[in-house]
Amino acid sequence: MSDQLPHGQHGGAHVPLLEVDHVVVQFGGVTAVNEASFVAEAGQVTGLIGPNGAGKTTCFNVISGLQKPTRGKVRFRGRSVTGAPVHRRSKRGMGRTFQRLEAFGSLTVRDNVRVAHDIHRGIVGLLRPGAKDIDALLERVGIAEYADERADSIPTGTARLLELARCLAGDPQLLLLDEPSSGLDESETDDFGDLLRDLAAEGRGILMVEHDMDLVMGVCDTIHVLDFGSVIASGAPGDIRRDPAVQRAYLGYSDEVPEHELVGASTGAHVGTHVSAVEETRTDLVPVGAATDATTVIPVVPAAPPVPSHGQEPPR
Numbered sequence: 669m670s671d672q673l674p675h676g677q678h679g680g681a682h683v684p685l686l687e688v689d690h691v692v693v694q695f696g697g698v699t700a701v702n703e704a705s706f707v708a709e710a711g712q713v714t715g716l717i718g719p720n721g722a723g724k725t726t727c728f729n730v731i732s733g734l735q736k737p738t739r740g741k742v743r744f745r746g747r748s749v750t751g752a753p754v755h756r757r758s759k760r761g762m763g764r765t766f767q768r769l770e771a772f773g774s775l776t777v778r779d780n781v782r783v784a785h786d787i788h789r790g791i792v793g794l795l796r797p798g799a800k801d802i803d804a805l806l807e808r809v810g811i812a813e814y815a816d817e818r819a820d821s822i823p824t825g826t827a828r829l830l831e832l833a834r835c836l837a838g839d840p841q842l843l844l845l846d847e848p849s850s851g852l853d854e855s856e857t858d859d860f861g862d863l864l865r866d867l868a869a870e871g872r873g874i875l876m877v878e879h880d881m882d883l884v885m886g887v888c889d890t891i892h893v894l895d896f897g898s899v900i901a902s903g904a905p906g907d908i909r910r911d912p913a914v915q916r917a918y919l920g921y922s923d924e925v926p927e928h929e930l931v932g933a934s935t936g937a938h939v940g941t942h943v944s945a946v947e948e949t950r951t952d953l954v955p956v957g958a959a960t961d962a963t964t965v966i967p968v969v970p971a972a973p974p975v976p977s978h979g980q981e982p983p984r
């Protein structure tokens with residue numbers, strides 16, 4: 669029996685392209701992923717964000733098959749792939765890029781994409797794509813001018829786009845992108861965001877771990893937020909931006925101490941730190957970007973002293 673069900677349908681019921689279902693990953697005493705459940709839909713860009721150490725990469729490893737979960741399931745196109753090896757997931761239509769660049773340094777950019785295509789297609793790869801197909805892909809991701817350069821001589825941002833081109837050479841239905849914009853300048857990041865929207869408009873699903881909040885908030889349809897391995901929020905960018913639990917996760921505040929105690933006790937060193945952090949944040953109330961109502965501001969009013977902060981910018 670074929671396992672290639674059309675995504676989105678399963679006996680009439682809606683089936684997400686990707687489902688992460690109560691996944692737990694433990695490394696000895698460390699729970700890196702804690703009962704995480706979320707979905708990524710076809711035709712959408714989905715963001716997976718969270719502070720450093722929140723469990724994003726571990727989740728990606730579970731989804732792509734590099735890490736066996738301690739418990740829980742991963743379903744792709746309605747079928748469990750929890751025990752499937754990486755290459756089988758890839759054959760079923762998952763493509764992944766890594767934070768670490770994986771291209772062959774001594775090959776040209778064009779040959780890197782050609783090799784990725786051949787590896788993915790296996791025997792079918794013998795029917796090699798024409799140079800025109802490869803060049804069209806390079807054009808699409810915006811690196812055609814580097815086609816004849818060795819991969820180890822191109823700038824980091826370009827190398828990231830090469831990773832994406834290599835991933836797209838396998839024609840995946842789901843793209844798992846790990847920090848895809850790092851190394852891109854502002855205008856390259858804008859172009860990259862447009863490309864992600866185009867890829868989603870073709871019906872592909874994109875799940876992206878990304879620290880550039882402008883990009884995440886600008887291109888994602890849905891965002892899932894991890895903190896200490898658990899999903900603490902899921903929703904549209906505007907909802908995530910305003911979610912108090914998300915703000916706490918990024919800024920490192922707990923809500924156990926009422927705000928009036930904070931203000932009244934501002935002589936304490938740690939509280940002083942907190943107050944200045946609050947002031948710093950509040951002077952930073954900025955109009956939310958073009959993706960939503962431009963008059964909305966970020967309601968960041970932490971209500972308690974700091975717990976060890978992840979030291980990262982919250983979603984803006």
Ligand SMILES: Nc1ncnc2c1ncn2[C@@H]1O[C@H](COP(=O)(O)OP(=O)(O)OP(=O)(O)O)[C@@H](O)[C@H]1O
Binds near residue numbers: 700723724
């Ligand atoms: N192989 C491992 N052995 C032990 N602990 C691990 C291992 N891999 C990850 N961890 C721990 O699991 C937790 C989650 O790590 P993970 O790399 O998934 O987080 P992350 O959200 O991707 O972080 P970052 O944004 O910094 O890349 C961290 O506490 C990390 O130290």
